[in-house]
Amino acid sequence: MLNLSKEKLVEMYRLMVKIRLFEEKVFELYAQNLVPGTIHLYTGQEAVAVGVCSALRKDDYITSTHRGHGHCIAKGADVKRVMAEILGKKTGYCKGKGGSMHIADFSIGMLGATAVVGAGIPIAAGAGLSIKLRGTDQVVACFFGDGASNQGTFHEGINMAAIWSLPVIFVCENNLYAMGTRQSMVMRIENIADRAAAYGIPGVVVDGNDVLAVYEATSKAAERARKGEGPTLIECKTYRHRGHSRVDPAKYRPREEVEAWLAKDPIKRFREKLLGLNVLTEAEIQQIDREVAAEIEEAVRYAMESPYPAPEEALEDVYA
Amino acid sequence: MRRITYREALREALREEMRRDPTVFLLGEDIGRYWGGAFKVTEGLAEEFGDERVRDTPISESAIIGVAVGAAITGMRPVAEIMFGDLTALAMDQIANQAAKLRYMFGGQVKVPLVIRTPFGGGVNIAAHHSQCLEAWFMHVPGLYVAVPSTPYDAKGLLKSAIRGNNPVIFCEHKLLYPFEGEVPEEDYTIPFGVADVKREGEDVTVVATLYMVHKALKAAETLAKEGISVEVVDPRTLTPLDKKTIVNSVKKTGRLVVVSEDCKTAGVTAEIAAIVAEEAIDYLDAPIRRVAEPDTPIPFSPPLEQYVIPDEKAIIRAVKEIA
Ligand SMILES: Cc1ncc(C[n+]2csc(CCOP(=O)(O)OP(=O)(O)O)c2C)c(N)n1
Ligand SMILES: [Mg+2]
Numbered sequence: 316m317l318n319l320s321k322e323k324l325v326e327m328y329r330l331m332v333k334i335r336l337f338e339e340k341v342f343e344l345y346a347q348n349l350v351p352g353t354i355h356l357y358t359g360q361e362a363v364a365v366g367v368c369s370a371l372r373k374d375d376y377i378t379s380t381h382r383g384h385g386h387c388i389a390k391g392a393d394v395k396r397v398m399a400e401i402l403g404k405k406t407g408y409c410k411g412k413g414g415s416m417h418i419a420d421f422s423i424g425m426l427g428a429t430a431v432v433g434a435g436i437p438i439a440a441g442a443g444l445s446i447k448l449r450g451t452d453q454v455v456a457c458f459f460g461d462g463a464s465n466q467g468t469f470h471e472g473i474n475m476a477a478i479w480s481l482p483v484i485f486v487c488e489n490n491l492y493a494m495g496t497r498q499s500m501v502m503r504i505e506n507i508a509d510r511a512a513a514y515g516i517p518g519v520v521v522d523g524n525d526v527l528a529v530y531e532a533t534s535k536a537a538e539r540a541r542k543g544e545g546p547t548l549i550e551c552k553t554y555r556h557r558g559h560s561r562v563d564p565a566k567y568r569p570r571e572e573v574e575a576w577l578a579k580d581p582i583k584r585f586r587e588k589l590l591g592l593n594v595l596t597e598a599e600i601q602q603i604d605r606e607v608a609a610e611i612e613e614a615v616r617y618a619m620e621s622p623y624p625a626p627e628e629a630l631e632d633v634y635a
Numbered sequence: 636m637r638r639i640t641y642r643e644a645l646r647e648a649l650r651e652e653m654r655r656d657p658t659v660f661l662l663g664e665d666i667g668r669y670w671g672g673a674f675k676v677t678e679g680l681a682e683e684f685g686d687e688r689v690r691d692t693p694i695s696e697s698a699i700i701g702v703a704v705g706a707a708i709t710g711m712r713p714v715a716e717i718m719f720g721d722l723t724a725l726a727m728d729q730i731a732n733q734a735a736k737l738r739y740m741f742g743g744q745v746k747v748p749l750v751i752r753t754p755f756g757g758g759v760n761i762a763a764h765h766s767q768c769l770e771a772w773f774m775h776v777p778g779l780y781v782a783v784p785s786t787p788y789d790a791k792g793l794l795k796s797a798i799r800g801n802n803p804v805i806f807c808e809h810k811l812l813y814p815f816e817g818e819v820p821e822e823d824y825t826i827p828f829g830v831a832d833v834k835r836e837g838e839d840v841t842v843v844a845t846l847y848m849v850h851k852a853l854k855a856a857e858t859l860a861k862e863g864i865s866v867e868v869v870d871p872r873t874l875t876p877l878d879k880k881t882i883v884n885s886v887k888k889t890g891r892l893v894v895v896s897e898d899c900k901t902a903g904v905t906a907e908i909a910a911i912v913a914e915e916a917i918d919y920l921d922a923p924i925r926r927v928a929e930p931d932t933p934i935p936f937s938p939p940l941e942q943y944v945i946p947d948e949k950a951i952i953r954a955v956k957e958i959a
Contacts, residue, residue, distance in 0.1 A: 351760035351936070351937070351938050352759065352760035352761045352762065352936065353761055403760070403936055403937030403938055403939075403940075404937070409936075411935065411936060411937030411940060412762075412763075412933075412935045412936055412937065412940065413762060413763075413936055414760065414761075414762045414936030414937070415936075416761070416762060416764065416765075417762055417763065417764070417936070429764065430761075430762070430764040430765060431721070431722065431724075431725070431764050432694050433694065462693070462694045463694065465693035465694050465695050466694055466695060466696075466725075467695065467697050467698070467725075493664075493665075493694055494664070494665045494670055494673075495665050495669030495670035496664070496665055496669065496670075496691055496693075496694075497669075500691055501691075501692070501693035501694075502693070567669040567670070623937060623938070623939045624937055624939060624940055625939070626939050626940060626942065626943035627943065628940060629930070629932055629935050629940040629941075629943045629944050630930055630932060633931065633932050633933070
């Protein structure tokens with residue numbers, strides 16, 4: 316199986332569970348009115364962030380979106396500080412200035428989440444250009460949704476990355492909907508990866524609920540990018556388990572469709588695979604789940620106990 | 636009179652204008668039957684008018700406005716929705732270079748009857764990309780009109796005028812106003828652009844405010860009245876064209892001016908209004924003009940930070956007392 320060590324597989328499983336439990340906790344806190352603003356949960360898409368980030372190096376970059384908690388955690392962010400940011404606390408990654416939609420941790424190559432749909436695409440290309448100009452062998456993974464692929468920035472950013480052979484992996488998380496808008500309402504193609512042909516780069520469709528498939532596709536794209544052969548567009552077919560944001564009941568999705576996707580839960584699938592291949596036992600899995608749950612509880616405690624920023628801090632950080 | 640919300644007033648204006656004129660149509664992201672608009676303004680309209688006239692679009696702000704411009708110069712009256720005011724930035728070329736300038740560049744041959752509805756404003760903790768008030772950007776572009784309704788009555792009357800008019804209008808709504816209730820007559824009416832409304836009469840200080848700030852100014856006026864300071868609250872209702880006369884006349888009466896707006900102070904709405912009064916009524920001023928606006932920062936997420944940057948009633952009261 317892809318020659319991945321047990322250690323690596325376990326780490327991937329742990330990260331997926333971490334994202335799932337983190338998001339469920341955010342949802343719970345939101346329901347208790349403890350989270351200001353809005354939230355866009357990553358539940359159901361964990362295999363994408365973890366498959367991609369597990370195939371990257373620590374010094375590689377990612378860019379993220381409004382649905383970004385999972386990207387952060389997969390890249391190695393500290394859940395305590397992610398949670399603190401979501402609660403608007405001074406100890407959060409952005410000192411409470413960013414919130415759920417704008418988390419960044421430059422120390423791990425997480426170049427930040429933008430809430431402007433599609434805005435991260437050219438920014439990722441720019442990080443790729445910088446890598447090329449600085450002559451390192453890093454790569455950038457750029458996360459965005461199916462909806463974002465209809466922005467002009469998608470065309471402009473990917474084309475530029477293509478013509479300059481920039482080391483960027485464009486990861487389209489196609490969860491079939493942009494808010495209430497089904498993919499078929501806004502594009503005549505089924506595979507967004509087909510658009511890669513227009514830029515003369517490889518376009519790959521992968522099962523976004525299969526963490527190993529995502530890992531494999533990303534590894535190939537990263538290898539290509541590091542060799543200077545340019546960008547790849549990877550389309551991960553996936554599904555968000557919850558509504559678009561906070562209280563969206565997602566009534567626009569047919570029940571059978573939701574059920575079919577819930578049956579393809581990426582964590583359940585990976586767990587079964589690991590059990591089937593005797594990588595982990597049921598007891599070990601339960602142990603991991605318990606450890607992660609404790610880590611999330613600790614993150615909540617940390618975030619809740621952290622202070623809010625002082626009001627005047629609003630004036631800081633405008634200019635460097 | 637019956638009371639309806641700002642949201643319902645906007646929806647009524649859209650519905651009535653669509654019934655009246657078959658060239659009126661709506662386009663925007665998630666405005667149709669599956670969502671009804673992020674703030675539910677267009678809810679139910681796709682059911683009545685069909686998906687052709689209440690058109691869901693891809694997430695493509697630049698093309699939404701570009702397409703609307705194209706339709707507007709060829710006989711239609713599009714009403715585009717940009718889901719958040721901050722995202723007008725993505726469509727800025729189509730708004731500022733195309734919609735605003737086509738008539739002038741082409742020597743008056745063409746009209747651009749286009750309305751762009753969009754919600755501005757903070758107060759709901761959604762941070763720097765979803766909270767700004769950017770009216771001043773559009774005031775800086777000749778060829779655009781800028782409407783800033785603060786009540787359901789104004790929202791409905793101004794939106795109808797915007798749709799019936801022949802110029803591109805940036806129709807600025809405020810997120811916190813959607814559930815706000817007010818009196819709106821059943822019968823058809825319009826409110827002309829360029830006519831301010833004195834929302835409260837007073838003798839001592841003129842406070843000019845727009846959008847949600849009108850309500851904060853009215854509350855401040857209420858408090859100040861108890862302390863013996865009589866405040867006149869003037870709501871311009873449209874920033875372009877701006878009813879200078881009503882503002883200047885009020886200042887001539889009171890001799891004192893406070894301008895309040897929920898945007899950055901530098902080169903903002905308050906700067907323009909203060910400058911006009913300084914130019915046209917300085918001899919009537921008995922005290923320096925005071926501006927209540929946001930410090931020049933993006934809008935932060937965390938509640939205590941956001942509350943700090945968005946002007947509140949207390950800031951208005953302080954400013955009035957400084958010069959009263
Ligand atoms: C430029 C821009 N337009 C509209 C929005 C409002 N909005 C936020 S998320 C979203 C849907 C995004 O869909 P997709 O890219 O598929 O990502 P998903 O939410 O499915 O993860 C929209 C329309 C925005 N934030 N930015
Ligand atoms: Mg999507």
